[in-house]
Amino acid sequence: MTTSAKPDSPTPAAPTVPPALRIAGLSHTHQANAGPLEALSNIHLDVAPGEFVVIVGPSGCGKSTLLSLVAGLETPTSGTLEAAGKPITGPGRDRILMFQEGALFPWLSAQANVEFGLKGTGLSRRKRRERAKGYLNLVQLEEFAQAHAHELSGGMKQRVALARALALQPELLLMDEPFAALDAQTRDAMLALVQKLWAQQRHTTLFVTHNVREAACLGDRVIVLSHRPGTIKASFRITAPRPRNIEDPLVIEAARLIKNALVEELDWLRLPR
Numbered sequence: 001m002t003t004s005a006k007p008d009s010p011t012p013a014a015p016t017v018p019p020a021l022r023i024a025g026l027s028h029t030h031q032a033n034a035g036p037l038e039a040l041s042n043i044h045l046d047v048a049p050g051e052f053v054v055i056v057g058p059s060g061c062g063k064s065t066l067l068s069l070v071a072g073l074e075t076p077t078s079g080t081l082e083a084a085g086k087p088i089t090g091p092g093r094d095r096i097l098m099f100q101e102g103a104l105f106p107w108l109s110a111q112a113n114v115e116f117g118l119k120g121t122g123l124s125r126r127k128r129r130e131r132a133k134g135y136l137n138l139v140q141l142e143e144f145a146q147a148h149a150h151e152l153s154g155g156m157k158q159r160v161a162l163a164r165a166l167a168l169q170p171e172l173l174l175m176d177e178p179f180a181a182l183d184a185q186t187r188d189a190m191l192a193l194v195q196k197l198w199a200q201q202r203h204t205t206l207f208v209t210h211n212v213r214e215a216a217c218l219g220d221r222v223i224v225l226s227h228r229p230g231t232i233k234a235s236f237r238i239t240a241p242r243p244r245n246i247e248d249p250l251v252i253e254a255a256r257l258i259k260n261a262l263v264e265e266l267d268w269l270r271l272p273r
């Protein structure tokens, strides 16, 4: 029987093309007020160009810390991070991080929010305007280009945030539970949109979620982190055909396998299986 999720083996990279992201022996300890707090331990992960990798793990296992390290917002305690073969030493426009709350400027229109993100890229004002318009069209918000954040629904705000991130044409798109605050229907529409855009543009993506169905719906690979300090507990390659829907039997089956790996990590909470 074929299954939609298989235990993972590393993606064989062409020898001349470095991985879009290489994480080697990464550990990180936060210096918290209460003392040092080990968030991640000995993470090894290669992400191939154009690949969509999803990270799942229990709350507090270091998922956001991992994205923050890849974004260059924090420096790892040990180990190395490389983007397209170059060491990550700080933030860069090649790696864009998108959060649960889109963090739009409320006093700017949707169009101006996307344009603002393009400041400092060297594009002329006219080019910035054109590019922002193009990406708002891509996320199907052309009619709301002049609307302000308070006039937009939660899903629309996240679409603006997605347009703003993609307009920068990053080498690596980092998404930290971007749909966690949305209602189920809006979330499903966003999953369809993200898959459509990824099929068109193939931007390498590292996506964090605690929702196993969402993970199985989106990922080429799904990486399961252990309870803190986060280590890679399991890794699955998802082979279900795309575009996927959260209700597809193969997605449900893959999600079940991922959940089995995750539930072992939740045992410390004595949650029912």
Ligand code: ADP
Residues within 6 Å of the ligand: 030, 031, 032, 033, 037, 038, 039, 057, 058, 059, 060, 061, 062, 063, 064, 065, 066, 228
């Ligand atoms: P997740 O995103 O998986 O829920 P986080 O990466 O946010 O987990 O956090 C991992 C652990 O590190 C948690 O125990 C959290 O409290 C702690 N932590 C995160 N950021 C900081 C920080 N800046 N300073 C101190 N502790 C932190």
Ligand code: MG
Residues within 6 Å of the ligand: 063, 064, 065, 176
């Ligand atoms: Mg988090």
